[in-house]
Amino acid sequence: MSEKSLPNVIVIGAGGVGVITAVSLCHRGRSHVSLVVRSDYEHVKEHGYSISSCDYGQLMGWKPHNLVKSVEGASNDGKFYDFVVVTTKNIPDGPVGSTVPEVIRPVIESNHRLNSSRQTNVLLVQNGLDIEKDIHKAYDSHDYNLVVLSGIQLIGSTKIGKGVIEQVGKDHLSVGPFDPKDDRAIAAAYVFIDLYNNEGHNRVTFDSEVRYARWRKLMYNAVINTTTALVGMDVPRCLQFGVDKVGTEENIFRPGMREIIAIAASEGITLNEKDLDFFCNISKDLMFKPSMCVDFLNGQLMELETILGNPLRIAKKNGVSTPVLFMLYHLLYMVQNKLKESKGLLKFDEKKARIVE
Amino acid sequence: MSEKSLPNVIVIGAGGVGVITAVSLCHRGRSHVSLVVRSDYEHVKEHGYSISSCDYGQLMGWKPHNLVKSVEGASNDGKFYDFVVVTTKNIPDGPVGSTVPEVIRPVIESNHRLNSSRQTNVLLVQNGLDIEKDIHKAYDSHDYNLVVLSGIQLIGSTKIGKGVIEQVGKDHLSVGPFDPKDDRAIAAAYVFIDLYNNEGHNRVTFDSEVRYARWRKLMYNAVINTTTALVGMDVPRCLQFGVDKVGTEENIFRPGMREIIAIAASEGITLNEKDLDFFCNISKDLMFKPSMCVDFLNGQLMELETILGNPLRIAKKNGVSTPVLFMLYHLLYMVQNKLKESKGLLKFDEKKARIVE
The missing domain is CATH 1.10.1040.10 (N-(1-d-carboxylethyl)-l-norvaline Dehydrogenase; domain 2)
Structure with missing residues (x-):
């Protein structure tokens, strides 16, 4: 498959969870992966990541297909991001600019401008309840052609230094629709599972009962x-x-x-x-x-x-x-x-x- | 009055509260005051206390009548302490040796040895409920001829350095018997009030309803x-x-x-x-x-x-x-x-x- 035919995935949040998420997607090789790296950008651009992973072994100088400095930057490169994977903390009472709806806004809006008839899938790999509601409040699902998916991850992975990731607990991600009756979301969840699944390395399952x-x-x-x-x-x-x-x-x-x-x-x-x-x-x-x-x-x-x-x-x-x-x-x-x-x-x-x- | 005829008071705990308690007793001049100073002993022995007090003004090089390094030490100087005033924290779950019954043990025992028919009055200037019970549990009141008094103090006083005390809130001490029907305790409370009361400086009142x-x-x-x-x-x-x-x-x-x-x-x-x-x-x-x-x-x-x-x-x-x-x-x-x-x-x-x- 040429790069052009692959779905684009952007992973927002380059902590222990986000980097292993990007590694998993790249390992599978069925998507083109952009990773938003903020504080470590210059270091990772030059040296790549040093990753010690119980799922993927020792990876030295590892980089995703595309390294971006900000979500804003990613939104200016002309790509339509089919999957927006959010692995940041979810703190709605934090600074306005760092709430999830605002963090993803640049790509949601650029997707909307690039092709309003193509579906954007937002996958929230985050803790807590009712986290999808703030997304629905910020973006009309129909207008933005938006689907919101739930990701619940069991993993032990930590950023222990600049560009250094240590994964000690195996990755098990369960993906499903927040709304169990939303057929488009169900289909999108299965698509993502296929992009993420690495037999013998990680574990990814469909969750029909997210709530x-x-x-x-x-x-x-x-x-x-x-x-x-x-x-x-x-x-x-x-x-x-x-x-x-x-x-x-x-x-x-x-x-x-x-x-x-x-x-x-x-x-x-x-x-x-x-x-x-x-x-x-x-x-x-x-x-x-x-x-x-x-x-x-x-x-x-x-x-x-x-x-x-x-x-x-x-x-x-x-x-x-x-x-x-x-x-x-x-x-x-x-x-x-x-x-x-x-x-x-x-x-x-x-x-x-x-x-x- | 000669020193011999004055009642002996030992103040245990030389923090902000304990030092002002000793100052108040000395100012009144109706008792002979021993103060137990542990960590600051050498400093205070040489230089005395520097006290800035809203009740007594600036006192430089202030010392009580008798400065002792430990309760143990005080118990060896042959004095009968009529009043044992405890201004330490009361932490029954702390180290065994620093619970109140153990801290006062040397003077209680030496009083008992010196004169078992003379009354020892323990005044607990401390927070909390049921604090007298541990004393009664440790010492038979009859055998030790012991009375336990309650002191509730409103004061703002802090030790801000080695031998340096700053009192910003006026001292109001209310003294009373834990057992409101104990006539000996009532009488002892009134005696202490007279030893402590400095008209125009501090305030000391009798409390008939300690509980x-x-x-x-x-x-x-x-x-x-x-x-x-x-x-x-x-x-x-x-x-x-x-x-x-x-x-x-x-x-x-x-x-x-x-x-x-x-x-x-x-x-x-x-x-x-x-x-x-x-x-x-x-x-x-x-x-x-x-x-x-x-x-x-x-x-x-x-x-x-x-x-x-x-x-x-x-x-x-x-x-x-x-x-x-x-x-x-x-x-x-x-x-x-x-x-x-x-x-x-x-x-x-x-x-x-x-x-x-």
């Missing part, structure tokens, strides 16, 4: 991820450091997960009570700091709203009682604002003891 | 002090950084204080609902980090058990529902253990993901 999978993942993320962020410790310490060594599991983790089960049930999704044991047990021996904890310790904004704020809005709407999650949310909301202040995104006047509007 | 005052103070400390420690921020930021700027007050502070009111009620103490407004309002404009927040930020153990653990044990015994305080406690318990690990008081084996017993 179920996202709610299930929230049992861990809305409860365990959030708790570790609040106290700034890995999961086993949170468990062992609890009251009588059982307080964290019995009085935070399990009741919090039961609240997620109850909220999901309020919108007709039945989670499995047995997963309480599953999530508690995988936590006990895995010396691991979840993403929000890592972000907090690094002074970065946390994915608080997509992981905890959105589920709680549904709980409120449906009248579900959520005492544990509610406290975690209110406490983390303060911490998020503290992080915003430290990043200059919010100003507090100590003389007036008020936020500066 | 009420301690419960009332917990409305602030068990809720606001704890919350600020958990998120590591001063009180106005906690309020302003809450959800919609009202979430902290409406969903943590007020419900938490109502839980304190309910627990107090369960043991027959009626707190005033109006104090909810009082404590919320004093918080709004006072750029202030409460003690637990300061301790947390300095990597020091927090007074978690006397401020929050003990009230919650009463709640549990009496079947009072405390969802807010319960979450704060479980989260802070983890943080306390993190502080203990950082101080080497607890060991965690990362390979086994377990606390080392």
